[in-house]
Amino acid sequence: MLVRLSRLFGLAVVAVTLASCAQLQYPDRTSTHTDDFGTPVGTQEVRDGGDLVMGLSSEPDRLDPTTSSSFYTRYVMSSICEKLYDNDSSGNLVPQLAAALPTVSEDGLTVTIPVRNGIKFADGTNFDAAAVQTSLQRHLTMKTSQRTSELGPIDSIEASGPSEVVLHYKKPFAPITAALADRAGMIMSPAALAKEGANFGDHPVCVGPFKFVKRVPQTSIVVERDPLYYDAKNVHLQTITYRIMVDANIRAANLRSGDIQVADYISPQDADALKKDSKLRLLQTRSLGFMGVYLNLGNVDGVGKPTKPIDTPLAKDARVREALSLSIDRSALVDTVFNNWYEPMCSPILPQSTFATPTVNDCPKYDPQRSRQLLAAAGVQLPYHMKLVVQTSQDRLRYAQAMQASAASGGFDIEIVPTEYSTMLDMQKRGDYEAMLLGWSGRIDPDANIARFMTTKSSGNYSGYSSPVADDLLGQAARTTDTAKRADLYAQVVQQIHKDNPYLYTYRERLLTAHSTQVTGVEMYQDGVVRLGKAAFLTDRS
CATH class of the missing domain: 3.10.105.10 (Dipeptide-binding Protein; Domain 3)
Known part of the structure; x- marks a missing residue:
């Protein structure tokens, strides 16, 4: 008998549901601050195209989901490399490239993941269960992988058909869905993996609203809209440039001047002033970290x-x-x-x-x-x-x-x-x-x-x-x-x-990200990832 993993493992809201029994030696210092995760574009009038620049507080490591250990890499990858599952603003686990939440056998040793049909990677390769198997196997076995322990005690991975991946476990592993909502769940083009091998991170190819263009070390990373993306109609920006700006004061100054439209990791030294700026919006939330x-x-x-x-x-x-x-x-x-x-x-x-x-x-x-x-x-x-x-x-x-x-x-x-x-x-x-x-x-x-x-x-x-x-x-x-x-x-x-x-x-930390009010659709959740995939410039009404 198979049951939904969300019910069996209770992972849908495990990290954000209030627990009345929790006691702290210290008072809650962040209770005076109001969460603002940002808002989707929705029915707002936005223009097609535009080049958005985000000031990134540190340089990401190599853009390889298997070997990466940098938090900042997750910003870039969220635009170009979708996962089997994702977190929503309420802390729920929701399908992304998967078609539904996994099912698991009564003994907890067999986890079945349905995957979506009709999707293509940025290089035109078809997305299917075999591609998922290839990426998960790489995460599990590559010598330099940072994902191996995240996947748990897997015995084998099989594609039981074009739309279904089965994980066979040596022992039950309750956290698997949550793990697949992060880099362990990012699926890479098997054609690109075959071509690039260990150098995949230099030319990453995945499924995402944007695709990788170029990287200038210690300076910037550029991605552009992917016309093959399955939800391309809701992608508005033409390009995103992640500009490396380590100094918090410089990020804040460039945000005020309009040279950048989004900045991560706003310093608490700047947060109060930026919050009062009518041309800016401060996104904020308690961190899971x-x-x-x-x-x-x-x-x-x-x-x-x-x-x-x-x-x-x-x-x-x-x-x-x-x-x-x-x-x-x-x-x-x-x-x-x-x-x-x-x-x-x-x-x-x-x-x-x-x-x-x-x-x-x-x-x-x-x-x-x-x-x-x-x-x-x-x-x-x-x-x-x-x-x-x-x-x-x-x-x-x-x-x-x-x-x-x-x-x-x-x-x-x-x-x-x-x-x-x-x-x-x-x-x-x-x-x-x-x-x-x-x-x-x-x-x-x-x-x-x-x-x-x-x-x-x-x-x-x-x-x-x-x-x-x-x-x-x-x-x-x-x-x-x-x-x-x-x-x-x-x-x-x-x-x-x-x-x-x-x-x-x-x-x-309390996660603090600011963006210009000229853009909308910028979102940030408790996992800390600033999501720009569906962001857009507002229509100029002047």
Whole structure:
């Protein structure tokens, strides 16, 4: 007997449904802000064509859904590479290239995905189940894939017909639909894959409202309207240029001047002023993601490889890592740096989620005296010196400097190492760092916010963390379909993470994107992706 996956796995609204049992040590700092996801074009009068420019706060990595780990790549890919499923503004999982939500067998080992007919890739290749199988197989088996763990314990993938793909699992895997609503669900042209191979990201070809044109490294990425797109009648812009603009002040200035029409990651320093500008619209929402500090415990030979000992107190002794956590005044740092737009946090579980429990979001109290006691017990010389790699953006550097001052009271001497974002991603994968301030944009199912980073040998386990206890709990959570049981298991995982501290959760952002009121149809949801595929310039009525 087959049942709808949305009912069996309960994934439709798992990450955004309010949970009355959630309790926070800190008050909700973002409750005074009103969500604005943007609005579809609808019946508004818009003109056909136009060249839209978006100021992008960091350069994406290679435009390859299989190997990419950059959040910013998702912006570009959302325009050129659709997925089997997507999130809507309410946090529901909805079909995109799939024809319907999956069905799953009673034992949870067989997942069947119906795919749409009559669709073509940007190169004219037919989209069908075989193409889906090819992409999923690449995600699963490519050596440099960042998607392998996201797909779960798949035994085999088959195209049982032109319109149906079947995933056979070794063990049930509840988060699969949510995983297929991100890069794991992006489907690439099999003809382009055969031609480009590992270089696919240099000339990506998928199904999307736009198709890739060119990339000038560290400068821009250009896409243009794809006439073969199945919903081309609702695509209005002729081109989109993603212009790399790392400096938040420059993005804000170019937005005001009209040189760009959209800008991501508006700084909290600029948000209040931009919100009052009648020529601009500020989109905002609470993020599914989090920001924190990776601590390298054993990532010596690269992510996913067997861990090796690192001969530093920070890597070897959990007391030193606990001391660092206690020396971070999360509440004060958010107030100081982010003007009440962001909120302190200590968990990958969203407080409003159905997976939140009374203790899962509790934060350790700022206690520099206890931090020094732990460092003394660990036998380290004070102050304890460590290097923290930080992205070269004003907000991240401001936060790192505030954290540096806070941690000094707890006995730490933090040396800040400003680094370009793309370089950080490479260092993260290689394990070429001691500590790194970097976050995750978040996914609708908690498995993708925890298991990817905490499971032994996972392709996203950048800390080189290995805990049999966490592995077992995460495995149980992925196999069960009961939300309450999953919530309890994730609470136990968070407790183990707080004990071992391979990653120090610090704050949760409020996603801020601004656009000119000359354009409409720009949308941004809690997954953080700014959607421009159906955006348009309004008709000039002057």
